[in-house]
Every structure is written in C-alpha cells, then in structure tokens.
Amino acid sequence: MIRARQVSKVFGSTMALDSVSLDLLPGEVHVLLGENGAGKSTLAKILAGIVSPDSGRIEIGERLAAFANPGEARRAGIELVQQETTVVPKMSVVDNVTLGWERAYTRLGLVRRRRMREDAVRLLRELAPDIPPDAIVDGISGSQKHRVAIARALFSSPRVLILDEPTAALDELERESFFSVVRRVTSRGVAVLYVTHHLAEVPAIGSRVTIMRDGAIVARCAPDTPEPQLVAHIAGRQISMQHHEASAPTPAAAAPVLETVDVCAGEAVDRVSMHVRPGEVLGVYGVGQCGADELAEVLSGHRRADRGRVFVAGRTLGRASVSRALARGVAYVPGERGRNGVVGTLPVRDNITLSVLPRLSPAGVIRRRAEARTAARWTAQLRIKTPDLEAQMSALSGGNQQKVLLARALACETPVLLLKEPTAGIDVQSRQEIYTALKQTAKSGTAIVVITSDLLELLTVADRALVLYRGRVAGEFAGPALTEEAVLGAALGGSAAVPHDSGQ
Ligand SMILES: Nc1ncnc2c1ncn2[C@@H]1O[C@H](COP(=O)(O)OP(=O)(O)OP(=O)(O)O)[C@@H](O)[C@H]1O
Ligand SMILES: [Mg+2]
Known part of the structure; x- marks a missing residue:
C-alpha cells in the first residue's frame, strides 16, 4: 500500500533515520517499537508528508509519492495521529473532527452539514462516549483530546492510518474501545502503522513488528514474539524487568507530609481524604472520569479545592498557585501529551x-x-x-x-513529588529506570504520589494504592491486598469496592 525505501533524515548532528525501508500492507497493524529517540516519530512524519526525507523515497502502490505538505498526503488517504495532540482548542469537538472534510460533503455547492455532523457524532459515540460533541476542546482532558484527534483521523476514511503512541494517554477501558475501532478499520483493508511503548499491546493488536534503534531497523518479527526478546531488540541487550517488589513499610510514626481532608472539586472530586508519608509511594488509580485529573490539579496548585482542605507539611495550601505549591514543597510533573510545561x-x-x-x-x-x-x-x-x-x-x-x-x-x-502518568511515552527500559529513580527518591525521605491510569505501573511503584471511582475513594490497598483484581474491581465500581462513606 505504502512503502518507505531507504529513507534517511539528519537533524544537525543527529542521524534520526538511517536508510530505513518499511512497507505497510492493506489490513495489517504494523507495530513499530523502539527506545525514546529511536526515530519512530520521524518516520511517521515522513510517511505523512510533514517532514521531508534527505534521501530515499516513499511509494504508494507502484507510484512515487512526493508530498509537498501534509494536506497532499491527507488527500492521498494518509492520516497521522501525532504523538502530541494537535486539536484546535477554541473549536468544538465535532468541528475538530470534521475540519477539512467539508468538501467531501459538498453537493451542488452546498455542504451537507447535517450528514457530516451525524457521521462525526457516530464515530465520537464509539471512541469518546464521555465527551459531549459540542464541548469546546479547550476544556476537555488530555485523554479526551487525544481521542478527538483519533476520531478526526478516522473521519476521512483513510487508506493508511499512522498512529504515534495513540494509547499513551488512554486508560484500560478507553484502550479497549479504541482497539475495536482499529480492528474494524483494518478489516476494511486500511493499513495501520502503530507506534507504541506498551509491549502488551503487541500480541493484542499487531500483525507484524518492526523494531528500530538509533535511526535504523534492527529487527522484524512476529507479534507473538516473547516480550523479553522484544525488549532485548529494543534495548540492544538483555535487561531485567522488575516486577512488583514491595518496599520496606514506612514507619507509621512519620507524620503525613501531604494530606487532604474532604476535598471537593466541581463535580469531579467528591470528598476525597488522603495522605502520604515521607518515604512512601502512594499510587492513585482510576479509569474514565474518576476525578484523578482534577485531584492532581488541586494538589499541584492549579486549582483551588471548592471544599475541604489540603495540607502540605501541616500548612494549608489555600489559593490556587503553582509557585506557592512548589514553595510549600510540592513539585509536580504533568503527564499530558502536549507536554505542558x-x-x-x-x-x-x-x-x-x-x-x-x-x-x-x-x-x-x-x-x-x-x-x-x-x-x-x-x-x-x-x-x-x-x-x-x-x-x-x-x-x-x-x-x-x-x-x-x-x-x-x-x-x-522537595518533600513531596507529585507525578501524573510519569511514564506515558517512555520506552520500556527507561520506564524501569524511572521506577528505580522514584523508589530511591522515596527511600531518601520524599513522599511520592503517582497518579496513573496504567495498572502495571501502579502495581510496580506503589507501596499503597488509592482507587478512585466517580470522584470518590473506592478502595485503598497495600501489601498483599494490592492486586490487579482488587484494584480493577474497585476502579470499575465493583461490589468489592466499598466507598468508605457511601452514605446511601
Ligand atoms: N526537529 C528536530 N530537530 C532536531 N532533532 C530532532 C528533531 N526531531 C527529532 N530530532 C531527533 O531525532 C531523533 C529521533 O527522534 P524521534 O522523535 O523520531 O524519536 P522517537 O523514536 O519518536 O522517540 P519517542 O519514543 O521519545 O517519541 C532524536 O534524537 C531527536 O532528538
Ligand atoms: Mg516519538
């Protein structure tokens, strides 16, 4: 369908792509793996006409494709969902999806807006049932923006769909509905290039796997290749994956350094009380609209709690101010795509x-x-x-x-380190290194809060996990009770989850 032949690209002193050849076949999900900086996004952008190669060529079918700009590539049926979300903030969700395709809906000089809108809404219902189609994009969450970008790419019924880390910002449930959409388009013969750092997705969605390192292709393999082997190709050597390893329990005597009491934020956060002690890694997990995003905004000083209080080292946080939160001792790492900050x-x-x-x-x-x-x-x-x-x-x-x-x-x-999705977009090897760095930092007495929608991450880093469901604490797990089943059960509002004051 589309093929890159010996494509090379140099940025300054960096060889981003070194004679890379790769083809995409109709109906396949071609997975592209590789460390951070391996050249995956550069290849994706060249295929989509956003970056032009220094040498080599792109062919569609038997023809040479030379796209002068991304618009030409789109008209040729190639859609790219970029790693950084590229939605238009001041426009509505549905207008973002239909943007640029008015021509396809024009008949006798009139744009058939109703039809166009209906088609877009149908697509959104599947990928993003939680977003009102007329919401302004500015106000929606990172995961929602990303799904709007995916819907926009699908809206044009492309022949080639290039997805650069599409699931980095999605939770388990969003990922499942996204996968079923991908399966549907491939069954219609669309060729998909799929860039990811999540190895568990490879057998779930992939047809073929290509692995890059330092700008070159180092391996091509089947999607059922065992994970350790994939990792070895990616890293260029054998690395050991660490799994859940409970760290030494913190002395309960240490006073909490970050604490909330009955914190509320809009509709999203409903009387959340939590604390974290020096030396402890607290994980906060939830799926969908669980309130984790808004809780992070409150804890990091981006937003003031509507009710309840936040204490840092015994002092209240008060008004919304990031610099004040930092001065009080909370450093924040936002995890959104788009790289806030x-x-x-x-x-x-x-x-x-x-x-x-x-x-x-x-x-x-x-x-x-x-x-x-x-x-x-x-x-x-x-x-x-x-x-x-x-x-x-x-x-x-x-x-x-x-x-x-x-x-x-x-x-x-700082005494408190607050991280949201710390490894979204981070390669497998670096992810382990970051977990190690976090554990070391905790050992030195820092209190760490990791807000994540990645269950494996939660199980790997957290000493204790707080599970949110619809803005409330639906469960708290530590030690042997901290299991995948328990956490998911609570996150999905299962009966095992007993809100600590359900107050029916
Ligand atoms: N515009 C640019 N100017 C200079 N160097 C660049 C530019 N874009 C990419 N690079 C460099 O090219 C190399 C490949 O980058 P690329 O974004 O393709 O990596 P990647 O495999 O997508 O990594 P990640 O998993 O982190 O997204 C990197 O070393 C990067 O620093
Ligand atoms: Mg990239």
Whole structure:
C-alpha cells in the first residue's frame, strides 16, 4: 500500500533515520517499537508528508509519492495521529473532527452539514462516549483530546492510518474501545502503522513488528514474539524487568507530609481524604472520569479545592498557585501529551533547572556552574538523549522531553513529588529506570504520589494504592491486598469496592 525505501533524515548532528525501508500492507497493524529517540516519530512524519526525507523515497502502490505538505498526503488517504495532540482548542469537538472534510460533503455547492455532523457524532459515540460533541476542546482532558484527534483521523476514511503512541494517554477501558475501532478499520483493508511503548499491546493488536534503534531497523518479527526478546531488540541487550517488589513499610510514626481532608472539586472530586508519608509511594488509580485529573490539579496548585482542605507539611495550601505549591514543597510533573510545561525555545539545561533557579541563585546571580552540574547530573541519571545541554527542547523526541520534566521536578528535591502518568511515552527500559529513580527518591525521605491510569505501573511503584471511582475513594490497598483484581474491581465500581462513606 505504502512503502518507505531507504529513507534517511539528519537533524544537525543527529542521524534520526538511517536508510530505513518499511512497507505497510492493506489490513495489517504494523507495530513499530523502539527506545525514546529511536526515530519512530520521524518516520511517521515522513510517511505523512510533514517532514521531508534527505534521501530515499516513499511509494504508494507502484507510484512515487512526493508530498509537498501534509494536506497532499491527507488527500492521498494518509492520516497521522501525532504523538502530541494537535486539536484546535477554541473549536468544538465535532468541528475538530470534521475540519477539512467539508468538501467531501459538498453537493451542488452546498455542504451537507447535517450528514457530516451525524457521521462525526457516530464515530465520537464509539471512541469518546464521555465527551459531549459540542464541548469546546479547550476544556476537555488530555485523554479526551487525544481521542478527538483519533476520531478526526478516522473521519476521512483513510487508506493508511499512522498512529504515534495513540494509547499513551488512554486508560484500560478507553484502550479497549479504541482497539475495536482499529480492528474494524483494518478489516476494511486500511493499513495501520502503530507506534507504541506498551509491549502488551503487541500480541493484542499487531500483525507484524518492526523494531528500530538509533535511526535504523534492527529487527522484524512476529507479534507473538516473547516480550523479553522484544525488549532485548529494543534495548540492544538483555535487561531485567522488575516486577512488583514491595518496599520496606514506612514507619507509621512519620507524620503525613501531604494530606487532604474532604476535598471537593466541581463535580469531579467528591470528598476525597488522603495522605502520604515521607518515604512512601502512594499510587492513585482510576479509569474514565474518576476525578484523578482534577485531584492532581488541586494538589499541584492549579486549582483551588471548592471544599475541604489540603495540607502540605501541616500548612494549608489555600489559593490556587503553582509557585506557592512548589514553595510549600510540592513539585509536580504533568503527564499530558502536549507536554505542558516544556519550554520548547529554551535549551535542555534551562528546562531542567527552571524550578531550582531560586535556590541556585542565592544573591540573584545564577550560579552557572551549579546549574550546569545539576542539569548534567539528571541528564545522565535519566539517560536523556540530547546532543548536549544547550540543545533546544523542541529538538528532543517526545519521550525525552517527558524525561526532562521529570528531571526538573527531581532537581527541586522537595518533600513531596507529585507525578501524573510519569511514564506515558517512555520506552520500556527507561520506564524501569524511572521506577528505580522514584523508589530511591522515596527511600531518601520524599513522599511520592503517582497518579496513573496504567495498572502495571501502579502495581510496580506503589507501596499503597488509592482507587478512585466517580470522584470518590473506592478502595485503598497495600501489601498483599494490592492486586490487579482488587484494584480493577474497585476502579470499575465493583461490589468489592466499598466507598468508605457511601452514605446511601
Ligand atoms: N526537529 C528536530 N530537530 C532536531 N532533532 C530532532 C528533531 N526531531 C527529532 N530530532 C531527533 O531525532 C531523533 C529521533 O527522534 P524521534 O522523535 O523520531 O524519536 P522517537 O523514536 O519518536 O522517540 P519517542 O519514543 O521519545 O517519541 C532524536 O534524537 C531527536 O532528538
Ligand atoms: Mg516519538
């Protein structure tokens, strides 16, 4: 259907793609795996006409395809859902979906808006039943925005669909309905290129697997290839995956450093009381509209609780202010696609030290040396792939930008570290390293809160897990009680889940 032949691309001193050849067949889900910075997104963008290759060519059928711009690629039936969500914030959900396809609905000079809207709404009902079609995109969550972008790509009935980490922001349930949509389009003969870091998705959805490393293809294999083998190809060596390993229980004597009492936020969060102690990793898990996003906004100072109180080290957080939350001791790592908080035009170094500058510059003069040292230390520890510390943030791959945000928060050395979806978009090997870094940080006395929709992540990092269901605490699990079944049961509102004050 579409084929890349010996495509190469160089950015400055980085060889992003080195003579890559790959073809997509009708009806297949071709999975593309590889570490952060391996070149996956670059290949996806070249296929979609967003980036032009330095050498090599793209063919559709037997013809050479030379797209001058993404619009031409779209008209040729190639749709790309990018890693960073690209929806138009000020427009409604349904208008985002139909954007650019008015022509397909034009008859006798009139756009048949009713028909167009109906088709879009039908698609949305399947992929995003939780979003009102007329909602303005600005106000919806990261996962919702991403699903709007997917719906937009599907709306044009493409022949080739390129999905760059489509599920990184989706929870288990959203993922399932997304998969059934993908299966449906492939059964109609659409060719899908599927970029992911989630190896469990490979046998679930894949037909073929291609693995990249450092801009080149290093392996092609079947989707039932055992995980350790996939990992070995991705990393270029054998690495060990850590699984649930309970850390030493924290002395219950330590006073909670972050605590909420009956916190409410709009309709989303309903009287949530929680606490986390120094040295502890608390996981917060939920699916769908569970309130986790809004709770994160309250804890990080982006939003004030409508009711109830938040205490950091015994003092109330009060009004909504991120800098105040940070000053009180809560460093926050947002996990949304779109990379909130990344300053694309600043160098990597400044992006890491942004939040610690006050500490590094006691007399107002930034201590350049200290700044460089801090940045270098975290770049090495998290293995951030960048030519050097002066490189612009926007030149880093998606996963490496996410690592920089994590480095920025770790560099703050605050008593509380609050992370949302810390490994969304992070490759398998780096994910393990981040878990190790988090556990070490906890060991040194930091209280860590990980808000995640990734169940495996929860089971791997959390000492204790709080499960939210429709804005309320539906269960709390620790030690041997912290199991996949228990957590999912509570998250889905199962009868095993007993809200601590269900007050019927
Ligand atoms: N616009 C750019 N300018 C400079 N370098 C770039 C640019 N875009 C990508 N690169 C570099 O090219 C390499 C490949 O990046 P790419 O985004 O394709 O990686 P990826 O495999 O998609 O990684 P991730 O899993 O983190 O999304 C990286 O080293 C990246 O820093
Ligand atoms: Mg990428």
